[in-house]
Amino acid sequence: MRRPDLNILVILCAVYREGSVTRAAERLNLTQSAISHGLGRLRLLFDDPLFVRKGNRLVSTPMARKLAEEAGAGLERLEALFDPRSEFDPSTIARTYSLGVRDVLEASLVPPLADAMRGEAAQATLVSMHVRRTAMSTRLASGAVDAIVDVCLEQPEEVLSERILEEEFCVVARAGHPLACRQYDLDAYLDCEHVQISVRQEGDTFEDSKLRSLGHRRQIRLRCQHYLAAYNAVRDSDLVATMPRRLAEMFRESEAVQLLAVPFEIGRMDFHLYWHASRDADPGNQWFRKMVKRAVRFRPAV
Incomplete structure (x- = not known):
């Protein structure tokens, strides 16, 4: 503990977190040369390059990741130890x-x-x-x-x-959708063509897993990554989408769409x-x- 300066570990953690010498310098209120000098000392100490430049970002080596993960938690505990009465403002x-x-x-x-x-x-x-x-x-x-x-x-x-949250789901359909012009139940829901929302290329979503457990499957006509894209697709077509109610309420700007209950026991997420x-x-x-x-x-x- 006599040889290394613990401040260079602060520099390591800042560069690891920010991915940039410039941003690390701003974060620590130091010059870029001070950051570079600290990294140089660390490279000599651990005989490792620690960070490799890829485009505009510094990518950490396995050694840098290991050091930053262990040092980050330790430094925060040391700060609390030496300043236990400090008030957070x-x-x-x-x-x-x-x-x-x-x-x-x-x-x-x-x-x-x-x-x-x-x-x-x-x-x-x-x-x-x-x-x-x-x-x-x-x-x-x-x-x-x-x-x-x-x-x-x-x-x-x-x-x-x-x-911290239990998310309720709803079904989104355009105003005047045929779904609202007939008895609205699970059969009517399954007769519709659906938008499926997932960042993955394939596989079930939350609502599909629930339907599968009941022995049913939806007719998927569109699979997209984001809920806003699904909402816009539904607003201008006969497609329907099942999504978190709070998102549907936030997207809803007019009476162009209607929010319906999910016609099966989907539960909350x-x-x-x-x-x-x-x-x-x-x-x-x-x-x-x-x-x-x-x-x-x-x-x-x-």
Whole structure:
């Protein structure tokens, strides 16, 4: 512990998180030459290049990832240890908070979250990103992402979670759709042609899995990646789409579409907030989690 300067680990974590010497320098309020000098010392210390340039971004080596993941959690614990009485004031922070969130929630969650953060921390920045489910624990451990909102997933014990939302589904159809001109039941629903929404090229979605468990399948005529594209396709055709109600309510701008109940027992989709145990007591992370939970309660005007 006498030889290395722990400040160079702070530099390592900043470059790992930002993917850029320039942004790391801005984050730490240091010069780019100071960042480069710190990285040079680390490369000599660990005999590893640590970061390799790919286009405009620095890509970390396996050694850099390992160091950043372990050092990030340790540095936060050291900060709390040496300054246990410090009070967190969100109005003074100028850091970037990152949230892992999927398309199903991003459009309805991120805008109210940004508004809530601006109200208390005008200098803070919010980054919304896609995080692969297989990488959730490593991304949270490294500090590359502060928190993640996703469905209920099995995670290592160092990843903590809290259920924050039960998402209700509805069926979206254009105004005057034949579906509304006959008895609306499961048979009528299955007779329709459907839009299926998934970022994957194939495989069942949440509603298809529920239907399959009941022994039914839909007629899929369009498969697209995003809910807004599905909504627009439905508005101008006889296709129908099954989607989270809060998204449908947010997209709905006129009486051009109608929202109908799902005519089978689909249940609700639970969403959980995930964070790393090493940041459980961190005041900044606690505040950010509070902001996320506040944003989840926001409902757009219908």
